[in-house]
Amino acid sequence: MIEDKNQQRTQLSDLGEFGLIDHLTKNFEIKHKSTVKGIGDDAAVLGFKNKNIVITTDLLVEGVHFDLSYMPLKHLGYKSVIVNLSDVYAMNAEATQITVSIAVSNRFPLEALEDLYVGIETAAKIYNIDVVGGDTTSSTTGLLISVTAIGEVKSNNEVYRDGAKPNDLLVVTGDLGAAYMGLQVLEREKEVYKVNPNSQPDLSPYSYIIERQLKPEARKDIIKLLKDLEVKPSSMIDISDGLSSEIIHLCKQSKVGCDVYEEKIPLDPQVISTCEEFNIDSTTVALNGGEDYELLFTMSQDDYSKIKANPNLTVIGYMKVAQVGIHLVTRADTKIPIKAQGWKNFNV
Numbered sequence: 271m272i273e274d275k276n277q278q279r280t281q282l283s284d285l286g287e288f289g290l291i292d293h294l295t296k297n298f299e300i301k302h303k304s305t306v307k308g309i310g311d312d313a314a315v316l317g318f319k320n321k322n323i324v325i326t327t328d329l330l331v332e333g334v335h336f337d338l339s340y341m342p343l344k345h346l347g348y349k350s351v352i353v354n355l356s357d358v359y360a361m362n363a364e365a366t367q368i369t370v371s372i373a374v375s376n377r378f379p380l381e382a383l384e385d386l387y388v389g390i391e392t393a394a395k396i397y398n399i400d401v402v403g404g405d406t407t408s409s410t411t412g413l414l415i416s417v418t419a420i421g422e423v424k425s426n427n428e429v430y431r432d433g434a435k436p437n438d439l440l441v442v443t444g445d446l447g448a449a450y451m452g453l454q455v456l457e458r459e460k461e462v463y464k465v466n467p468n469s470q471p472d473l474s475p476y477s478y479i480i481e482r483q484l485k486p487e488a489r490k491d492i493i494k495l496l497k498d499l500e501v502k503p504s505s506m507i508d509i510s511d512g513l514s515s516e517i518i519h520l521c522k523q524s525k526v527g528c529d530v531y532e533e534k535i536p537l538d539p540q541v542i543s544t545c546e547e548f549n550i551d552s553t554t555v556a557l558n559g560g561e562d563y564e565l566l567f568t569m570s571q572d573d574y575s576k577i578k579a580n581p582n583l584t585v586i587g588y589m590k591v592a593q594v595g596i597h598l599v600t601r602a603d604t605k606i607p608i609k610a611q612g613w614k615n616f617n618v
């Protein structure tokens with residue numbers, strides 16, 4: 271699990287900034303017509319016709335957002351792209367381009383950055399996006415990665431956070447809490463490794479939750495699915511900080527309330543068994559865990575027949591008038607107000 275990343279070490283100073291950029295970006299291909307000019311000039315040129323453009327950016331900082339002792343650089347590159355694409359899809363848009371900027375200290379040799387860029391390249395291939403620019407600079411402490419993603423959406427097809435109406439269904443994709451429990455397992459193994467570097471943990475019972483933490487996917491497929499089903503969400507957000515804080519965003523911005531049913535929250539069996547092992551409540555994990563990168567959206571009840579029985583989509587509640595408030599309806603049928611307790615990196 272904890273890799274000795276680099277046998278070979280090529281000093282970054284041997285290449286220089288432009289040599290480094292050329293080296294790291296030489297495999298990137300252009301796939302979209304909207305990419306008029308990619309890497310290689312002062313700026314990229316993008317041409318979009320009759321489309322609205324969405325832009326989103328994210329900054330990942332070593333020690334705050336990731337820990338390289340269990341996060342291989344390849345996975346980190348992949349994940350840094352995914353977290354941005356997830357925000358593009360949350361607008362009901364198609365992701366088309368990204369830029370990638372890194373600040374890196376001299377403890378990273380070229381081979382480490384190559385791993386990072388293999389991850390970026392893999393994500394770009396799988397999600398069909400062009401890498402059109404970026405910046406590379408030095409840092410005195412650790413690694414910083416900033417990715418900006420650009421997407422396109424037909425005018426009026428974009429979906430915001432503020433369109434939910436009372437009586438709308440609240441729907442979530444996939445399952446929740448796995449990335450957080452994967453992190454708990456990785457943190458535990460890191461402590462074990464510190465005490466006994468020769469330990470060979472059997473992580474196979476945790477394969478799904480660890481993959482959800484180290485190699486999350488963004489729900490590009492859902493944007494297509496909704497289009498095929500002819501369902502346009504009334505509001506949508508991606509779940510990066512935990513279900514409860516995203517529900518609160520939708521409710522506050524749409525000026526509505528909500529009832530969420532505990533028994534409806536989708537959990538993978540591995541999440542349930544690992545929660546039992548760690549003695550953590552699985553509902554708490556689903557509500558507050560974060561980093562699931564699933565989509566949470568609201569839609570009219572009139573369209574319910576279109577999504578009924580779809581294994582990707584789970585109705586977990588109903589939107590209410592604002593005065594009712596935002597509640598979890600527990601299995602015991604009591605109502606508990608939902609409060610945001612998502613990731614708070616500033617409190618770490």
Ligand SMILES: [Mg+2]
Nearest residue numbers: 357360508510
């Ligand atoms: Mg988001």
